[in-house]
Amino acid sequence: MIILLDLDEVIADFEGAFLKTFRQRHPELPFIPLEERTTTRIPEQYPAEVIPLIEEIFTEKGFFLSFEPIPGALEAATKILEKGHQAYICTSPLHKSPRCYTEKYEWVLNHLGREWTKRLIITKDKTLVHGDILVDDRPEVKGIMQPTWEHVLYTQPYNTHVKDKRRLTWQEDWESILKI
Ligand SMILES: [Mg+2]
Structure with missing residues (x-):
């Protein structure tokens, strides 16, 4: 099987790093803990200012x-x-951050090693990538193609409302869920 793994919030803890920095830098501002997050995009839950x-x-x-x-x-x-x-790691870049492309590469190098850098796919449209399964925390993964993969949700607080997809976390028996 070809298994595509999303990076942020499936392999790498984007939310945790953000919250840590935000709280350190702006201790006077209210923050939203992970368990109260309801959208995949963090800024959507914060006031405009x-x-x-x-x-x-x-x-x-x-x-x-x-x-x-x-x-x-x-x-x-x-x-x-x-x-x-x-x-393969199949991850979408933050288009406002050109350096996230190189830093995603470096993250994979640091944590998974050189061989995995050859398995890194950075794309805004994951439907263009062929695979059997995509493990992703986003409730919906859409693009210009009909995907070849089944989207298996990586459970996070902001996707618990989705009922029509299989789901897993690495703390569960994910091998049985993925049937591998
Ligand atoms: Mg993600």
Whole structure:
């Protein structure tokens, strides 16, 4: 099987890194903890005047490098390959941050190693990428093509309302769920 793995919030903890920096830098401002997040885009849940402060964090040097791995994710990615499947990281860039392209590459190099950098696909349209399964935390992954992959949701608080997709976390028996 070809298994495509989203990076942010499936393998790398974007939300955690953002919240840590935001709270350190703006302790006077209210923040939204992960369990109260209801959308995939963080700025949508904050007041308009706070959005520039959020975007400043997103676009600054080193932000995409600062993410901790999601628990169990690196082990899962490695195991998929060990079981003889093809695994690729399929991630969408933040178009306002050109450096996120290189930092995503560096993150994969730092946490998964050189071989995985050859398995890194950065695209705004994941439907253009062929695969059997896409593990992604976004409730809907849309693009110009009819996808070849089945979208399996990586469960996060902001996608619990989705009922028509299979879902997993790395803390569950994901191998049975993916049937690998
Ligand atoms: Mg994601």
